[in-house]
Amino acid sequence: MTSSSTTYDARALLWKPSDSLRDANRRKIIRAVMVEPGTQVQIARLTELSQATVSGLVNELQQENILRVDNSEGARGNKLRLGGVRGVAVGVEVNHNGLTVAARRVDTSSIEYETADFGAEQGGNVWVRESARLIREVAGATGLDADHIVSIGLGIPAAIDPRTSRVTQVASSLDWDLTGDPATRFKDHFPNVPIIVDNEANLAAYGEYLYGAGRGTETMMFVKASTGLGAGMIVGGLIYRGRHGLxxxxxxxxxxPLGTVCRCGNRGCLETIVGGARLVDQVRQAYAGYRMDLPTGLEGMIERAKAGDQVCRRVLQDASRNIGIALARVGNIMNPEMMVLGGELGRASDLLVEPAVQEMRLYSLRGMFDHTQPTKLVGSELGLLAGARGALAFALKADRTVDA
Ligand SMILES: [Zn+2]
Structure with a gap:
């Protein structure tokens, strides 16, 4: 008989190699609850297991004090939560000029996070070393240490081949070694810990889908508009990557087609029109010779737009119209339930959603908006934590056993 005070090391529960289907299904259920406490019905949906299988295994896991039922929300709730299980899940978002690391004890929902100004631009050695340092620090802030890390999700600004986890393409502005799985660079820092890599915008989309504006949707697209412009697509709860992760x-x-040459080597890309540096340049040009306190980045520009600066507002709203035209094209192919505007521009969604929607309406097929449940465009709810939170959940959900 297991006592209700029995506690387990999450690494022992999740990493143990086993060929048994039953063990694999138990791990799936435990992982699903770690990603988010839920009812048996929700767990069945997330794990794609039958209700009967979930019900049987949940009973067993409750008796072992690995899961417990939480009645605090009344009978309607009856959510399954973790029982006595100790472990920390980590998510990292690497951007061009910064890092965000999030960590969460698997038995709670409270997130610890930290950011740094070191990013992909500084080269592989720097961002790997800085990420590793922050991972230890943020894991420690949860009350458990780095020896309790069960998984690390790593979002990087590159396209990743979903079959091999190798980099397919990276911006030519980044001087990166393209050989091998980027996760192997962390092996010296965190031996044995499963590290799952994906494109950072894909993982931000996943975060927003699980915990933010996209909750409960079937198909959604997340647009990350910052220095560059990335996006992630969720279809039926899965990240849609394509054959090459592109x-x-x-x-x-x-x-x-006659526009400015892009850092990808093509011409006239959306990013050459609405990328962060391009927007800031426009404001600096408009005020050249007239004002000295010119914004140097998107953040300052957004603050000024919110304070009523007409030049900053106009530049951002025009950018938003161009994003709206691009979203209409994507919408005609993907027909999503929701599109979420995130990244730095997501902070100004109160200014930017409306102009983008006007353009989307002009260039989309009518049925997308003339419907009782039209396609929605909304601002991100997780803000700049979307990528790290999505990475954390994505790695936690991926079932990887570890050979001792
Ligand atoms: Zn391009």
């Missing part, structure tokens, strides 16, 4: 590269849709 799906949803909305920033490189051609908007003007």
């Amino acid at each position: 799906a949803s590269e909305i920033g490189h849709l051609t908007m003007d």
Whole structure:
């Protein structure tokens, strides 16, 4: 008989190699509850197991104090939560000029996070070392240490081949070694810990789908508009990657075949029109010679737009119209239930959603909006934590056993 005070090391529960289907199904259920406490019906949906299988295994896991029922929300709730299980899940988002690391004890919902100004631009050695340092720090802030890390999700600004986890393509502005799985660079820092890599915008989409504006949707697209312009697509709860991991590269849709050359080597991409540096340049040009306190980045520009600066507002709203035209094109192919505007521009969604929707309506097939449940465009709810939170959940859900 297991006592209700029995506690387990999450690594022992999740990593143990076993060929048994029953063990694999138990792990799936435990992982699903770690991603998010839920009812048996929700767990069955997330794991794609039958209700009967979930019900039988949940009973067993409750008796072992691995799961417990939480009645605190009344009979309607009856959510399954973790019982006595100790472990930390980690998610990392690597951007061009910064890092965000999030960590969460698997038995709670409270997130610890930290950011740093080191990013992909500084080269592989720097961002790997800085990520490893932050991972230890943020894991420690949860009350458990790095020896309790069960998985690390790693979102990087590159396209990843979904079959091999190797980099398919990276912006030519980044001087990266393209050989091998980027996760192996962390092996010296965290031996044995499963590290799951994906494109950072894909993982931000996953975060927003699980915990943010996209909750409960079937198909959604998340647009990350910052220095560059990335996106992620969720179809039926899964990240849609395409054969080479290059799906949803909305920033490189051609908007003007005679336009400016893009860092991808093509011409007239959306990113050359609405990328962060391009927007800031426009404001600096408009005020050149008239004002000295010119914004140097998107953040400052958004603050000024919110304070009523008409130049900053106009530049951002025009950018938003161009994003709306691109979203209409994507919408005619994907027909999503929801599109979410995130990244730095997501912070100004109160200014930007409306102009984008006007353009989407002009260029989309009518049925998408003339419907009782039209396609929605909304601002991100998780803000700049979307990527790290999505990475955390994605790695936690991926079933990887570890050979001792
Ligand atoms: Zn491009």
